[in-house]
Amino acid sequence: MSEKEFYFLLMQAKKGDKKCRNQLIEKYRPFILKAAAQVSGRFINMGEDDEASIALIAFNEAIDSFDESKGCSFIGFAQTVIRRRLIDFYRSEKKRVSIPFSQIDDGPGNVLGSAEFVAAAAQYDADVEKIERREEIERFTQTLSSFDIKFDDLVKASPKHETARQRAMEVAVAIARNEHMRKHLYSYKSLPLKELSTRAKVSRKTLERQRKYIIAAVIILTSDFYYLKEYIKKVL
Incomplete structure (x- = not known):
């Protein structure tokens, strides 16, 4: 033809x-x-x-x-x-x-x-x-805003040491996999600190300091963000 x-x-x-x-x-x-x-x-x-x-x-x-x-x-x-x-x-x-x-x-x-x-x-x-990728970042930024988090905040909120990042990610995975903690996060826009204190080997002070990073990770893990999930896989 x-x-x-x-x-x-x-x-x-x-x-x-x-x-x-x-x-x-x-x-x-x-x-x-x-x-x-x-x-x-x-x-x-x-x-x-x-x-x-x-x-x-x-x-x-x-x-x-x-x-x-x-x-x-x-x-x-x-x-x-x-x-x-x-x-x-x-x-x-x-x-x-x-x-x-x-x-x-x-x-x-x-x-x-x-x-x-x-x-x-x-x-x-x-x-x-x-x-x-651009559209995904825009959707992610909008979701973050509902938690009073700005996308630019994540750079400052990211733990500096690899061990700390790994622990924060483990907390995020634990929340994402637990229905009760997941619902608490999305309903109250805050970490389920009381339940995490008995489940995670991380102090309350550390959880509060890493709040934005952990919440951002949970959002990615529990939402349809294909490219951001690829980034998360590299961290896990």
């Missing part, structure tokens, strides 16, 4: 031409399955795996929402939409898995391994991740 023919089908599909949409889907069926396989870490079969249906819906979504004026290729854009929808699916199922891109074996004529695809997908992924 020539580039001219491809964009004709794409534009017609965006306008509601079902025949052109079906032609695109049929042409890019191997791409859709391989894009799903990249995220799932296994072969995906159309009509058998949930990932195939999700990837197909995502590809349709990409057709409708693609904006050429943003300077990215449709291939890179569609792959990113498929990846994000599958990641959302795995998060909801609590079973996100992935495999290195290099392990995907592309067959002849498959666009997944083309130079255009790799470059466009890499650039688009980087742009999307940058936006997602």
